[in-house]
Amino acid sequence: MRNPNCYESFNEGRAARARYPLPHGRYKLVECVNRLEDCGAEIAKIRRVVTGKANHWILTHCTPEDKDIWLRDLPVNIAYRLGYEVLPGLLALEENGADPDDIATVYPLAQKACFQLLDRLESARITIKGCIKVEYSLMRHDGSLLEPLVLEAIDIASLALDVLETPG
Numbered sequence: 001m002r003n004p005n006c007y008e009s010f011n012e013g014r015a016a017r018a019r020y021p022l023p024h025g026r027y028k029l030v031e032c033v034n035r036l037e038d039c040g041a042e043i044a045k046i047r048r049v050v051t052g053k054a055n056h057w058i059l060t061h062c063t064p065e066d067k068d069i070w071l072r073d074l075p076v077n078i079a080y081r082l083g084y085e086v087l088p089g090l091l092a093l094e095e096n097g098a099d100p101d102d103i104a105t106v107y108p109l110a111q112k113a114c115f116q117l118l119d120r121l122e123s124a125r126i127t128i129k130g131c132i133k134v135e136y137s138l139m140r141h142d143g144s145l146l147e148p149l150v151l152e153a154i155d156i157a158s159l160a161l162d163v164l165e166t167p168g
Helices: 006-019 026-050 067-096 100-130 133-140 147-161
Strands: none
Touching: 006 067, 006 100, 026 067, 026 133, 026 147, 067 100, 067 147, 100 133, 100 147
């Protein structure tokens, strides 16, 4: 079976969510943010391993031997979360007490941000699919192609969560 691209993964996430609608959105968005933060932390750990600043035993989401596979799969996994958790979670916030007008205002912004992020995720997927050494080289210079994309996905999920009023 061939691996999907980011657009296909996003659509698969949307289709899967249609089969299992969310009764409430807050818990799914919080879960999503936590998972994405874990991914960002794993990228930082991989960077430390790649640069020789840490032992490979610090890795929690992958092994030293399959860190390249985990990194290559990350763009597709983020794309899936956008379709399966973020946008549906935003729509389901009404059941958590969010104002429907606020949801209607934020949804097009979040959707546009997701589509823009999908483009960058797909670009990154193609780049590292062809040569994971690009990501490792960036890591050696304290950077990452993937890390900013994870942070952007966190920002979109957080934007959705912000629709809920903060208790005063």
